[in-house]
Amino acid sequence: MAEFTRFAETLECKKDMRVVAVTVKPLVSDCTGRIWFTDLMAQEGDRLTGYVIHTETVMEKYRENGEIVPPRFYNGLVRSSATLVAFNLGQTSAGLDVKVYPVQDMAAGSIELSLGAGAHKAKFLSAANAGDEFSLLASSRKCLRNGAATKKDGFFQYTAAGDSKHPVAVEKGKSARIYFEFQEMQDGGDAV
Numbered sequence: 001m002a003e004f005t006r007f008a009e010t011l012e013c014k015k016d017m018r019v020v021a022v023t024v025k026p027l028v029s030d031c032t033g034r035i036w037f038t039d040l041m042a043q044e045g046d047r048l049t050g051y052v053i054h055t056e057t058v059m060e061k062y063r064e065n066g067e068i069v070p071p072r073f074y075n076g077l078v079r080s081s082a083t084l085v086a087f088n089l090g091q092t093s094a095g096l097d098v099k100v101y102p103v104q105d106m107a108a109g110s111i112e113l114s115l116g117a118g119a120h121k122a123k124f125l126s127a128a129n130a131g132d133e134f135s136l137l138a139s140s141r142k143c144l145r146n147g148a149a150t151k152k153d154g155f156f157q158y159t160a161a162g163d164s165k166h167p168v169a170v171e172k173g174k175s176a177r178i179y180f181e182f183q184e185m186q187d188g189g190d191a192v
Helices: none
Strands: 059-061 072-079 079-089 095-104 110-115 119-124 134-137 144-146 152-154 157-158 162-169 174-183 186-187
Touching: 072 079, 072 162, 095 110, 095 144, 110 157, 119 134, 119 157, 157 162, 157 174, 162 174
Parallel strands: none
Antiparallel strands: 059 186, 072 174, 079 162, 095 134, 095 157, 095 174, 110 119, 110 162, 119 152, 134 144
C-alpha cells in the first residue's frame, strides 16, 4: 500500500527581486521501490498555510441514471462584451475549456475571459487575426493559438455548479465566436 509523506521547504531568493519562474527537480537517492511526487505547490510567505487535495480522490464524473453524462458544450457570439451563462448540472465546479474565434483582427490583449462579476480573469497576450482559434483549456492546462502554445495572463477558467456566469470581452466594436466545453462532476471516489 502506498504511503504518502508531506514535506514543506522554504525557497530563499538571492536578491530582493520579483520571481518569474521556479524550477523544481526532485532528487531521490539510496532507496528502492516506487516514488510518486504529487500536488507540488508553491506559495508566498514563510509559513505553510494550506493544502489542497487532488479532486480525483473525492470527485467523479456526473451521472444520470447511473450513466456518465458526456461533456456539455455551449456556443456563443460576442460583440465588444457579453456575459455568457453556462448551466452546470453537476454538484461542484468543473474545469472549463474555452475556444475563441475572432471574426475580425484584434489587438494583443484585447480578448479577455472571467467569471461571475469579473473575477478569475484571463487574457490572451498575442494579437488576433480573423479566423484564428484561441484555446484556453483547463482540462489539459494549455493555452493555444491555432494549435501552438501561446502566452496568456491570468487563470484557466472553470464553471460553478448551477448557472455559471462568464463575462467575455473582445476589442470594442469587434466580434468573436465562443465555444465552452466542460465535464460536470459530482461527489464520489475515495473518502478523505
